[in-house]
Amino acid sequence: MSVHAISIDPATCTGCGLCVLACPADVIRMDAASGKAKVVYGGDCQVCYLCEDDCPAHSISLSHDITNPRRYSIYDEPGGTF
Amino acid sequence: MPGSIEVLHTDVLVIGGGFAGTWASLRAADLGASVTLVDKAYVSKSGASTMSGGITTCPLDTDDMDLWAREFIERGDYMCDQRWTYQLLEGQRERVKDYVRWGVPISRAEDGSIRRFASRGMIDVRGMQYQPKAAMIELRRRIVARGVRILDRVHITELVTADGQWPSNGAIIGAVGFNIYTGQFVFINAKRTIVATGMIAMKGTHRVDNDTGDGVAMAFRAGGRLVDMEFTFGGTFNVLMKKFDFPSYNVAVAHGARLINARGERFMEQHDPVRLERGELSNVVAAFAKEIVEGRGPVFVDLRHVDASYWTDLAKLHRGGSILLSGHVPDPRVNPLPIEPTWGLWASGRSGLQIDLGARTNLPGLLAAGSAAKNDATGTHASAGSPTAFAKVSGWHAGETAALESRQTDLESAPQGLIAMLQEKALAPLNRARGERSADRLHDDLARLESSVVKSMILSEGRLNELLQGARDVAGALDQTAAGDLHDLVKWHEARNVSLNAEIVYRSALDRTESREQFYREDFPMTDPGWFCWHGVKSTGEGLAFDKQAFPQEGARFLPEHQHSGLGPIGAIMSAKHQPAKAL
Structure with missing residues (x-):
C-alpha cells in the first residue's frame, strides 16, 4: 500500500498536466523523463480531490485510509469512548 | 549566491487568488487599472474558496434588507460596523446576480427559482448553495479576459515598505517573492497592494493547507493593525x-x-x-x-x-x-x-486586518479583503455563507478603491539595496545545513498546539502561556531550520507566518480578561462591558501594542438594549445555564 493518499497510474496518465495545475499543495510535478505526472511531495496531499476531478484519463486515485498525523481525535484520549 | 531579481510594475497588486482576490482583480481591471494577481498555488484551485461548502448568503431584490441587517447585527452582538453590514448585503445581492448571469451552477427549486434556506445561526437570513469550484473557474476565465497578469506558483514572502522599515512609517509599495518551480525572485512594484490571502490557520488540521495567514503576518510585520485576534479561535x-x-x-x-x-x-x-x-x-x-x-x-x-x-x-x-x-x-x-x-486557529473574518468601507488598512497603499480582513459586517459570529459573501464584496470594494486611488498615485521605487536584502533573507533557509528540525517538523509542532477541542476552547492564563511557549519555540527554531528545496522553502515561510500569527492570537487572548461570544477564559468567565469594543494590535518592532476602539456610532441603526455582563455563552453552556438569544 502507498504511504501517501494520492497515487497516479503511469500506465494511463497522458501527461496533460491538468493535475499539476489543480493541486493546491504542489504535490504533483511533471516528470521530464517520462513526460507524465508524478507524485513528488505526496506527504503534503490534503485529499481535496481537485486533481482527481480534473484528470481526464481517470489515472489518479485517492485513499481515504491514510491517517493525517496532524489530526487529533478527542476519542483517542485516555478514557476515549470508542 | 542569489540569482537575478525580476521587477514588475503594476497599478494594483493582488496577493491571493480566491474569491476576494479574483473579485478585487476583476473590479480593478474593469476600472482600467493594470492588475497583477499572484498566488502560491494556481488561481482558481487555491485556498478555501474552491474547497468551501458552497453556501453563500443570498439576498434578493424582494428581501427586506433591514430585517437581514438587524439579524446579522443582533447575532453578532452589535460588535460590528453597521455600515459594513448594509454594504455587504447590498453588494452580495449584486454578486449573486453575477453568478446567475454567468451560469454558475446554483441549487434550484422545482419551479427553477434559487432554492434558499435558513443559514446556520440565522432565522431570517437566507443562503443558497452553488458550486464554488465552478465559480472560481469562471472568475479566472473572466480576469484572464480582462488582461489581468496572473502569476501562479509564486510565493510572496514580504510586503515592501517605502522606508525599508518593519514596522514602517511609510507606504506599502508592493511585495517580493519567489517562483516555487524556478526560484526566480520577483519584486512586484505596485501603487496599491491588496492582501487577499485567506484565513489564519494551522497547516494540516483543517486540510485547507494553503491558508496559513501569510498576508496577515506580512502586514503585521509591516505595521498593519489587526483586530480581535483572540476571536481567531474557531x-x-x-x-x-x-x-x-x-x-x-x-x-x-x-x-x-x-x-x-x-x-x-x-x-x-x-x-x-x-x-x-x-x-x-x-x-x-x-x-x-x-x-x-x-x-x-x-x-x-x-x-x-x-x-x-x-x-x-x-x-x-x-x-x-x-x-x-x-x-x-x-x-x-x-x-x-x-x-x-476541531477548534483552533480558523478565522473566517472574525479577526484580521481592520479595513474601512473602502477596504483600506491603516497602512498607506495597503488594502485587504476576504478572510485576511476582519469582517466588520457580521461581528464575531459569522453565519454560514457570510464569509464567502464578504470575500466577494470586500474584494470588489478593495479592487475599486485600489484602481481609483492608483490613478492619482505615482509608483514609488524601493530604497537602494532593499530588494536584494529581502531576497537574501527569503532564500537563506536554502543555504543552511540541515538541522534537527525540518519545516514539516515545525508544522507538526504547531499543529500539536491545537490538539484537544476541549483544551483549545477552555482557555486560561496557564493554558495560553503554554500555547504561547509552543509558538515561540517554533519561531525561535526558524533560524536553525533549513529548506531542502523550493517546495520546502514555501513551508518554511508558512511556518514563520503561522508561528507569528499564533503568538499574536495567544497574546491577544491573554490581554482580553473576560469571556464573550465564542471566546472563553475559565479564569475570566464573565462578560465585561468594558470589552465591548474592537481590540487592536500592532507591532512596535520590539513587541506588541494593544488598543481598544469603540464601535462607530455613525450609521448605527440598531443599538443594544443593554450590555451583557453575565457568564459568557460557552461558560453558560458548560454549566447548563445558557439562555439562547431570543427566538424571532
Whole structure:
C-alpha cells in the first residue's frame, strides 16, 4: 500500500498536466523523463480531490485510509469512548 | 549566491487568488487599472474558496434588507460596523446576480427559482448553495479576459515598505517573492497592494493547507493593525470516525442533520431549542465538549432525517462528500456516525486586518479583503455563507478603491539595496545545513498546539502561556531550520507566518480578561462591558501594542438594549445555564 493518499497510474496518465495545475499543495510535478505526472511531495496531499476531478484519463486515485498525523481525535484520549 | 531579481510594475497588486482576490482583480481591471494577481498555488484551485461548502448568503431584490441587517447585527452582538453590514448585503445581492448571469451552477427549486434556506445561526437570513469550484473557474476565465497578469506558483514572502522599515512609517509599495518551480525572485512594484490571502490557520488540521495567514503576518510585520485576534479561535465539525473528512457541517445541518450523544439524545434541545444544531457554531461545539467531558460521548452525526436533496446535491456540488457513500464508513443513511470538531486557529473574518468601507488598512497603499480582513459586517459570529459573501464584496470594494486611488498615485521605487536584502533573507533557509528540525517538523509542532477541542476552547492564563511557549519555540527554531528545496522553502515561510500569527492570537487572548461570544477564559468567565469594543494590535518592532476602539456610532441603526455582563455563552453552556438569544 502507498504511504501517501494520492497515487497516479503511469500506465494511463497522458501527461496533460491538468493535475499539476489543480493541486493546491504542489504535490504533483511533471516528470521530464517520462513526460507524465508524478507524485513528488505526496506527504503534503490534503485529499481535496481537485486533481482527481480534473484528470481526464481517470489515472489518479485517492485513499481515504491514510491517517493525517496532524489530526487529533478527542476519542483517542485516555478514557476515549470508542 | 542569489540569482537575478525580476521587477514588475503594476497599478494594483493582488496577493491571493480566491474569491476576494479574483473579485478585487476583476473590479480593478474593469476600472482600467493594470492588475497583477499572484498566488502560491494556481488561481482558481487555491485556498478555501474552491474547497468551501458552497453556501453563500443570498439576498434578493424582494428581501427586506433591514430585517437581514438587524439579524446579522443582533447575532453578532452589535460588535460590528453597521455600515459594513448594509454594504455587504447590498453588494452580495449584486454578486449573486453575477453568478446567475454567468451560469454558475446554483441549487434550484422545482419551479427553477434559487432554492434558499435558513443559514446556520440565522432565522431570517437566507443562503443558497452553488458550486464554488465552478465559480472560481469562471472568475479566472473572466480576469484572464480582462488582461489581468496572473502569476501562479509564486510565493510572496514580504510586503515592501517605502522606508525599508518593519514596522514602517511609510507606504506599502508592493511585495517580493519567489517562483516555487524556478526560484526566480520577483519584486512586484505596485501603487496599491491588496492582501487577499485567506484565513489564519494551522497547516494540516483543517486540510485547507494553503491558508496559513501569510498576508496577515506580512502586514503585521509591516505595521498593519489587526483586530480581535483572540476571536481567531474557531472550528467546525469536520472529523468523522476519528480520521475521515466530514463534508461541510453547514450544508449538512441546513438539510436537517442532527447531533446525538451516546444515549441517542439530541443534546442541542437543551441549549438552543429553536435553532438546535444550526445555532452559533461555537455554542454547538461547547455543547459537544460538555457531552464529552460529562461522559456522554461519542457524539454522532445523524443523517437519517436529512431531506433527499442533501444526498443528490452532495454528489453534484461537493466532491469531498464521497466519503459518506464510499463504503468506507457504515451507510450514514441508516447509521449515525461518530463526529467531532476541531477548534483552533480558523478565522473566517472574525479577526484580521481592520479595513474601512473602502477596504483600506491603516497602512498607506495597503488594502485587504476576504478572510485576511476582519469582517466588520457580521461581528464575531459569522453565519454560514457570510464569509464567502464578504470575500466577494470586500474584494470588489478593495479592487475599486485600489484602481481609483492608483490613478492619482505615482509608483514609488524601493530604497537602494532593499530588494536584494529581502531576497537574501527569503532564500537563506536554502543555504543552511540541515538541522534537527525540518519545516514539516515545525508544522507538526504547531499543529500539536491545537490538539484537544476541549483544551483549545477552555482557555486560561496557564493554558495560553503554554500555547504561547509552543509558538515561540517554533519561531525561535526558524533560524536553525533549513529548506531542502523550493517546495520546502514555501513551508518554511508558512511556518514563520503561522508561528507569528499564533503568538499574536495567544497574546491577544491573554490581554482580553473576560469571556464573550465564542471566546472563553475559565479564569475570566464573565462578560465585561468594558470589552465591548474592537481590540487592536500592532507591532512596535520590539513587541506588541494593544488598543481598544469603540464601535462607530455613525450609521448605527440598531443599538443594544443593554450590555451583557453575565457568564459568557460557552461558560453558560458548560454549566447548563445558557439562555439562547431570543427566538424571532
